[in-house]
Amino acid sequence: MESLFAAFWSGNYSPHGYCLFWQPQLLWTHIVADTLIALAYFSIPVALVALVRRRQDLGFGWMFWCFAVFILACGLTHVMGIVTLFVPQYGLEAVVKLVTAIASLATAALLWLRLPALVRLPSAQKLKEANGELAAMVEQRDAALAELSAAVVQREKVEAALLQAQKLEAVGQLTGGIAHDFNNLLQAIAGNLELIARKPDDADRVIRWTSSALDAVERGRQLTGQLLAFSSKQRLDVKSVRLSELIGGMAGLVERAVAPLSRVRIDRIDPVWNVQTDALQLELAVLNLAFNARDAMPEGGVLAITAELRSGKVAPDLSPGDYVALTVSDTGTGMAPEVAARAVEPFFSTKGVGKGTGMGLSMAFGVMRQSGGTLLIDSEVGRGTAITLILPLATVPPRRDVQDDAARDERISLDGKKVALVDDDRQVRASLAEMLRTAGAVVEEAADGAAGVALVEGARFDVLVVDFAMPELSGSEVAEQVAAIDPALPVILITGFADSAKLDAIAAPNVTVLRKPFESHELLRKIRQASRR
Known part of the structure; x- marks a missing residue:
C-alpha cells in the first residue's frame, strides 16, 4: 500500500x-x-x-x-x-x-x-405582512396614547374644578363670620374717621384715631388676603413651610369656622418644625377638617390642634424617616368603622344633600400624598374623631421675605416726578392723587383706560399708575397700548383682583404689580424705584 x-x-x-x-x-x-x-x-x-x-x-x-x-x-x-x-x-x-x-x-x-x-425563516411576503401588522399596532398605540393624554388633561380639569368648588364651599361656609368681621372693621374705620372729622385740630387724638383706623385696615387686608388665597387658582407648590406660623396665622379662620357653639384649643407647636408641603393647600385642608368637626359637634364641643415629631416607620404606606404629625381632633359624634374606611373616598359624604361636596377629606389626603405624607383617621362613635396629617420634616428652612421696618417711617419725596393716574373709582383715584401730590408729584388723572392712553399720547410722564380691573379697557390692555406709544414708560399696575394667572401673564419688564390694599409708603417707594432717572 x-x-x-x-x-x-x-x-x-x-x-x-x-x-x-x-x-x-x-x-x-x-x-x-x-x-x-x-x-x-x-x-x-x-x-x-x-x-x-x-x-x-x-x-x-x-x-x-x-x-x-x-x-x-x-x-x-x-x-x-x-x-x-x-x-x-x-x-x-x-x-x-x-x-x-x-x-x-x-x-x-x-x-x-x-x-x-x-x-422556517420568513419570506419577503411574510416580512411585509409582519411590518404591516407592526405599523397597525404602532398606530393603535399612538391612538391609545392620544386618548390617555386627553383623559389626563380632562382629569386635571376635573380635579381643578373640584378644588375650586371645595375652596368656594369653604369661603361660603365662612360667609357669616366674614361678614361679621368686615362689619366690625368698617365700624372701627368709620368711627375713627368720624372722630377725626369732629376734632381735626386735636393732633394727639387724631394720630391715635388714625392709627386705630389703619389697624382695622390691616386686619381687613389680612382677611381678604386669606380669602383670595383660598379662591385663587393655584397648582400644588411643595416647599418648606414653618408649621407654627401657618397654624397661628389661620387661628382666626378656624375659630370662625366652629363658632359660635364650639371653642378652639391650639397647643404650642415647636417653631423649629418645618414641613414639606403647599402652605395654602394645608390651610385649606385644616379649614375643611374644622368644618367637619363643627358639623360633628351640633351641640358644641372642643376642636383641638396639636403637633408632634415622629420618626421611623410612622405609617404603613410611608418610608422610614422624620415626620411631623398634625392632629385635628374633636369631641363630636365620631364615625362608625365602615364610614371611617370610606372617609377619604371622593364624593363620599354622610351629610345631607347640599351640605357638602364629600371632597374635604379626599382632597386633604391627596395633598398629603403629593407632599410625601399621608392621612390617618382615628374615630369612634360617641367619642369623637382625630384626623392626623403626616407631613415630612423639611430639611431646609423656609424662605423668608425680609421687610424693612424702617421703610414705614421713611419720608419719600417725589418732587419733580410727573405721574399719570388712571382709575375708574372716583374716590380711590382722588385719595391716590392727593397722596401723590402730598409727596411732591405732579399728577394728571384719567377716569378710564381710553382716557389714560390719550393722556400718555399727549404728554411725557415719568410713570403710569393704572388700576387693573376697569370696564372696557383693563389696566393690562392700557399697559400694552402705552408700550406701543412709549416703550420705556414704567407702569405700576394696582389691583385687588384674585386671579393670579391673569396677573402672571403680564410679563412686560417695565410693569410692576402692587396689590390692594396698600399703604402710601409702598406706592411711593415703587414709584420712586420705577420712575425714569
Missing part, C-alpha cells in the same frame, strides 16, 4: 498534459477554463467574507465561512489541474482534493442539520 501511494510522489509519471500536446487547442482550452473557474472560486470567498464582516447580525454567519472554505478548496483543485498538465505533482493534487472533500462533507452535513431552521 505504501509503495502505491509513494508512486504519486516519485515523479516517474508523465505530466497530465503530455497526451494533449498533440492537440494544443485542447490543452489551452483546459488551461483557460481551469483558470477562469479558479478565479471565480477565489473571488466568491472574498465576497462571502466581506458580507459576514459587514453584516455581523446574520444568524447563520458560520455557514458562510464554511462555504468560503469549501469554494476556496474547489478553486485550488482547478489550479492543481493546470499544474499537473505540465508537472506530475499528483500527490499534492490528491491532498488538495482530500481537503476539498472534507470541506464539502462538513458543509453539506451542517447545511442539512440547519435546513429546518433555514426553512
Whole structure:
C-alpha cells in the first residue's frame, strides 16, 4: 500500500498534459477554463467574507465561512489541474482534493442539520405582512396614547374644578363670620374717621384715631388676603413651610369656622418644625377638617390642634424617616368603622344633600400624598374623631421675605416726578392723587383706560399708575397700548383682583404689580424705584 501511494510522489509519471500536446487547442482550452473557474472560486470567498464582516447580525454567519472554505478548496483543485498538465505533482493534487472533500462533507452535513431552521425563516411576503401588522399596532398605540393624554388633561380639569368648588364651599361656609368681621372693621374705620372729622385740630387724638383706623385696615387686608388665597387658582407648590406660623396665622379662620357653639384649643407647636408641603393647600385642608368637626359637634364641643415629631416607620404606606404629625381632633359624634374606611373616598359624604361636596377629606389626603405624607383617621362613635396629617420634616428652612421696618417711617419725596393716574373709582383715584401730590408729584388723572392712553399720547410722564380691573379697557390692555406709544414708560399696575394667572401673564419688564390694599409708603417707594432717572 505504501509503495502505491509513494508512486504519486516519485515523479516517474508523465505530466497530465503530455497526451494533449498533440492537440494544443485542447490543452489551452483546459488551461483557460481551469483558470477562469479558479478565479471565480477565489473571488466568491472574498465576497462571502466581506458580507459576514459587514453584516455581523446574520444568524447563520458560520455557514458562510464554511462555504468560503469549501469554494476556496474547489478553486485550488482547478489550479492543481493546470499544474499537473505540465508537472506530475499528483500527490499534492490528491491532498488538495482530500481537503476539498472534507470541506464539502462538513458543509453539506451542517447545511442539512440547519435546513429546518433555514426553512422556517420568513419570506419577503411574510416580512411585509409582519411590518404591516407592526405599523397597525404602532398606530393603535399612538391612538391609545392620544386618548390617555386627553383623559389626563380632562382629569386635571376635573380635579381643578373640584378644588375650586371645595375652596368656594369653604369661603361660603365662612360667609357669616366674614361678614361679621368686615362689619366690625368698617365700624372701627368709620368711627375713627368720624372722630377725626369732629376734632381735626386735636393732633394727639387724631394720630391715635388714625392709627386705630389703619389697624382695622390691616386686619381687613389680612382677611381678604386669606380669602383670595383660598379662591385663587393655584397648582400644588411643595416647599418648606414653618408649621407654627401657618397654624397661628389661620387661628382666626378656624375659630370662625366652629363658632359660635364650639371653642378652639391650639397647643404650642415647636417653631423649629418645618414641613414639606403647599402652605395654602394645608390651610385649606385644616379649614375643611374644622368644618367637619363643627358639623360633628351640633351641640358644641372642643376642636383641638396639636403637633408632634415622629420618626421611623410612622405609617404603613410611608418610608422610614422624620415626620411631623398634625392632629385635628374633636369631641363630636365620631364615625362608625365602615364610614371611617370610606372617609377619604371622593364624593363620599354622610351629610345631607347640599351640605357638602364629600371632597374635604379626599382632597386633604391627596395633598398629603403629593407632599410625601399621608392621612390617618382615628374615630369612634360617641367619642369623637382625630384626623392626623403626616407631613415630612423639611430639611431646609423656609424662605423668608425680609421687610424693612424702617421703610414705614421713611419720608419719600417725589418732587419733580410727573405721574399719570388712571382709575375708574372716583374716590380711590382722588385719595391716590392727593397722596401723590402730598409727596411732591405732579399728577394728571384719567377716569378710564381710553382716557389714560390719550393722556400718555399727549404728554411725557415719568410713570403710569393704572388700576387693573376697569370696564372696557383693563389696566393690562392700557399697559400694552402705552408700550406701543412709549416703550420705556414704567407702569405700576394696582389691583385687588384674585386671579393670579391673569396677573402672571403680564410679563412686560417695565410693569410692576402692587396689590390692594396698600399703604402710601409702598406706592411711593415703587414709584420712586420705577420712575425714569
